[in-house]
Amino acid sequence: MMFTKSKLLPFVTAVSLAVSSPFVMAKNFKMAIGDAAGGTQWELGTKFTELLEEKTNGEVKVDLFPNGQLGNEQDTVNNAAIGLLDFSILAINNVTPFSPTVGLLTMPYVIQSADEAKLLTQGEVGQELVDNTLRDAGVRIIGWAYSGFRVLTNSKRPVKSPEDLKGLVIRVPRNEIMISSYQAWGVNPTPMAWSETFTGLQQGVVDGQDNPYITVYAMKFNEVQKYVTNIRYIFSLEPLIISESIFQQQSPEMQATILEAGQEATDHSFAYLAQTEGKIRKDLEEKGMVFTDPANDEKEWIEKVTTAVWPKFYASIGGKEKLDETLKLLGR
Known part of the structure; x- marks a missing residue:
């Protein structure tokens, strides 16, 4: 087959562009998101997607699948580890x-x-945990969503002290530290998959759950929950992970772009929390939720878990020394 000069020029130009592009060719990634659209996970994901497309001149796109469409959150870690899922x-x-x-x-x-x-996620502590996750799970943390403190909600009554929890059935994730925290407060919580939680609350299988304001809002828990207790036992952090095998398949330029977009999306998430958390609480109050602060500055809640829960998990987090170092870094 012979090319005329007029036909050859566009062909050569297209090849040259493909070769010179640091991203080589257009690609569509898939991103699983555990929460529904509207929460901080969604905000982080959409910002990362926007940044990645912008930085690659539209050559790379990310399709988002919220609300557990690609499996429960732990399944997505497995799938990313073996290269079946990108983000x-x-x-x-x-x-x-x-x-x-x-x-x-x-x-x-x-x-x-x-x-x-x-401070913890973006400093030395965070980098060590990123390295450990890469080593242990085969996934790389490239960004963080900051969602605020996990507050307790329930459909039965105001709760001010651990004593008030008695008789309530509380849903928790399948996480030993969180399960142990409720046990220290005197109740046996019910581990339940996230995808089943709204229905469980709606049908009265469980009476309550804990999550940040923004998750309560995004999941419309106000429709099935009335009372909120502003406990501050866990600050909800939600990492953005990429399959390490997928990451290693990218060009050095693409790897740098992914990391850069992840950092910028992280910064956006931190600012987004500050801008929206107060507004969301006000909106939830207007929708009929009743807010209660724990008695005595949460002293009883704190004493029970730091005494009973912390020692149980020293070994798994890297030793008591690791916790002491972290507390010292935080000025405590």
């Missing part, structure tokens, strides 16, 4: 079974503010 955003407690040292970030009452959450 996932999930609650940190669902990474812990694969990389136990990440449980440091879910130890009750370790993180006491959004600034402390940022």
